[in-house]
Amino acid sequence: MYEKAEEEIIPRKWYNIVPDLPEPLSPPRDHDPENSSINLLNKILPKEILRQEFTSSRYENIPDEVVEQYLQIGRPTPLIRAINMERLLNFKGKIFFKNEGATATGSHKINTALPQAYYAGREGVEEVVTETGAGQWGTATALAATLNRIKSTVFMVRVSYEQKPLRKKIIKLYGGSTYPSPSNMTEYGRSILSGNPDHPGTLGIAISEAVQYALDHGLKYMMGSVENSVITHQSIIGQETKKQLEAIGENADTLIGCVGGGSNFSGFTFPFVESSSEMIATAASEVPKFSKGNYGYDLIDTAGIMPELKMLSLGADFVPPSIYAGGLRYHGAAPALSLLIRNGRIKTDEVTEERSMQAMELFSRTQGIVPAPESSHAIATVIDYCRKPENQGKTVVFNLSGHGLLDLSVVRD
Amino acid sequence: MKLALYFTFPYPDRETFRKFFDETLKFNFEYLELGIPTDHPYYDGPVIRKTHGKAKENYSEDMLEEIVKEANSRNIRVYTLVYYNHFVGREGEFLGKLKSMGFSGAIVPDLLTDYFSERNQLISKMDKFGMALIPFFTSSTPDSVIRDIAGKTNGWIYHGLQPSTGIKVPVSTDLIVSRIKELCPGREVIFGFGINSKDEIIDLKKSGADGIAIGSTLVPCMESMDLDCFRSKIRMLEEGVNGI
Structure with a gap:
């Protein structure tokens, strides 16, 4: 029921x-x-x-039929206030996370x-x-x-x-x-x-x-990210988040998420695009598509079978280092997301693997959920953001795109 | 319902183009679009892309002027379809030349995607030369951009139904027509890209389209220099436009 x-x-x-x-x-x-x-x-x-x-x-x-399937696999996913994390950071505001790790397959x-x-x-x-x-x-x-x-x-x-x-x-x-x-x-x-x-x-x-x-x-x-239709489907994340925030009388001052191809971040934030919420996209420093990517047409696939898309990209032949966050190793970012970054609506951050590991530990210890290595990058941005004096008192919402229970080999002994 | 015909000028060569153009004049159509050949017609589909190479080899400004003037003398308005990357940086000289040749305006397919920040400047420059910028919109053009550009221009609107010329992916024609008509009430909207059957034209007419633009579907007839094929295609288009 x-x-x-x-x-x-x-x-x-x-x-x-x-x-x-x-x-x-x-x-x-x-x-x-x-x-x-x-x-x-x-x-x-x-x-x-x-x-x-x-x-x-x-x-x-x-x-x-799809709504029924969404219910079967665990939607709506919970929006949880990270009170323990707020306390540890001594943050004078509120932190919420949308737990996409709560789906049957553990991610968005x-x-x-x-x-x-x-x-x-x-x-x-x-x-x-x-x-x-x-x-x-x-x-x-x-x-x-x-x-x-x-x-x-x-x-x-x-x-x-x-x-x-x-x-x-x-x-x-x-x-x-x-x-x-x-x-x-x-x-x-x-x-x-x-x-x-x-x-x-x-x-x-x-x-x-x-x-x-x-x-x-x-x-x-089946297309996993980058394409418009995928991002449209992922809008279920942001739309649910909006309703859940409204239900508790909250407004998101800031929305944060990680970016591989861009689908979880875009699905989470795009339904808020006409609001005044600040949006921050986090990529891996080892795959610096935001700071070093070129905005132009590029291949989606290495063989060049699919049409080229205009996006922020490190080049289809970019060979990413073997970071743990495999989902963040993609060379490009979805066209609509790239456009909004270029025009300044969406801000960016790049996080090293070391910082993401620290964030993973902090979040696991405070909230009890082991975040995916990809989502840990977004958490690192949240931590950094909430430590700044100018951000005290704000309501920060981030997307926990998945859990990391199948990625425990990354955790240091 | 109006009919606009597109040709990359002068595909496949001057002599053949002339023959087909003379044939075209035997039919009823309102707008003639002449594509100025370029090295990188990258937003076109493979059929139109191929025409640019041969047309570029045979390009003649004198003949272009002759064709435009002849069409004008028969009350056919002539527009050029030209990529902004073809004349960026030399707008004054280029637009002046087009005006003197008798062009009524231009469709610039890469303006809003690749030169968005220069859109207002180009509209002003074209106004100065008495040339209409025919707004080129697609399903990817945001509402606010459509309203803004439509508000700054007066001519008809060209709306691409497909992501590229001569391509067919599933689209909701009814929705596309109703959206643009709602965003631009009272404006004449001509739909193009991938239209090649009478049934499609009749459906577009029922949806409220003011006209259709045809290009790729005529290219194979010109490529094989088959005037009968060309005639029967245009007849089919006319029947669709007239709802027969």
């Missing part, structure tokens, strides 16, 4: 920021002048997802996996394919696929495949198949392996393999 109040917190529409942006979003662009990679999206994406990708509608209805990724799998299933698709870095997206895809009675195949960045065996096991429990990327399953994977049989893989390579595999086998591809 669901509490009626819980059902009412879940919005019945996703929010699409595109019509509310201060400037137009540059359209996707073909990488190959001879062919249309935009046309290719027809082959690999469910029709409804593609429609949502290019829609001008501010709101998209959430199908009843399920918010878009469910509708993507739902639309694919409704269009008669029998199998979906995707990539995963740290494993959270692959896990979400596998669960969403099984809930919608379809198969799933996941290309997992080789270094994570070897270092995170538990993720593989969960995907298997959900009925999905995983392959380490680069793999022998695609021509692109084979070409990488022929040059370096021990290649550790990158998310860009894994995306290329998943897209290639979908094309080769007539399957549909």
